[in-house]
Amino acid sequence: MLLPKAREIIAKVDIFKSYAKGMATGLEAELSVVIDVFFPIHIIAEAAKDFRERFPTVPLRLFVEALGGTVEPILDRRANVGIVGSLPVMPSGIATEPLGSILFNIVASADHPLSLIEGPISKSQLEQHVQLILTDRTELSAGREFGVMSSQTWRLADLFAKHTFLINGLGWGGMPEHAVKTDIEEGRLVSLIIEDLPAGGLRLPVSIAYRSDDPPGPAGRWFIGRLTACSNDSSIT
Known part of the structure; x- marks a missing residue:
């Protein structure tokens, strides 16, 4: 011992x-x-x-x-x-x-109305649908908006929740490419082509x-x- x-x-x-x-x-x-x-x-x-x-x-x-x-x-x-x-x-x-x-992609569920549009999607078309946005839990970005392209927004403080909401067709929004690559390949999400934005996504x-x-x-x-x-x-x- x-x-x-x-x-x-x-x-x-x-x-x-x-x-x-x-x-x-x-x-x-x-x-x-x-x-x-x-x-x-x-x-x-x-x-x-x-x-x-x-x-x-x-x-x-x-x-x-x-x-x-x-x-x-x-x-x-x-x-x-x-x-x-x-x-x-x-x-x-x-x-x-x-x-x-x-790499940052704008995506929506496969059955979302925006996913059915052929060709580049205009800003006015985006405005007609809810954009899902990751919100800041601090005051450091108070009064600033980053990447907001619709007046209709739902704000979530968790990326996993945003991902789930996107797959369930509750809105459209931006996601890191590595987080949605499999969903796009398997048809759950669609990468949207937005007017005046790079077709391959944003950096x-x-x-x-x-x-x-x-x-x-x-x-x-x-x-x-x-x-x-x-x-x-x-x-x-």
Whole structure:
């Protein structure tokens, strides 16, 4: 009984020594990352696997948010690093680095009236139908509208809910291409061709964000580099 207990104590001492060594060299005690809900989560998972091996003593905390929710945790220091795509205007005090872009499609269910229109759809035709919009849970985008093309809007705070509403024909709206690719291929959703918009979809720029007065430490800097490499390998740019 004593030998297993002794091994357990030694293991805990080794972990404590690793923590102490990391803190002495400026290594973060924890890395908190806020991720834009539009960003492909499989890329985060790839980077997280390598992060766990490289920094076994640094816990990783993830938030998944949209619009101002991707920046607010950085401003109030709940997160060290953010992946921001859906908020086009950065508040002061936030530094950014380009990460790439995400393909963004305007879609509707296969039986939605807009899906039955042949040729490009005009803005006046869009106006006749409800647009499903991802809403901001913070005040950072108060008074601003991003990508709103209809006066009839339903606002949802969750991308999964928006996806489900789209499939059920409750409106039309924009979605990241990777989130609806299978639905389009299997006929549940249709990619709409909108007048004056690129036929293949819109490109949404994505950036790494952090406080200007509190840049990432060694673990955060490494995680940013790994995310960039994984993003390039997955061809999101």
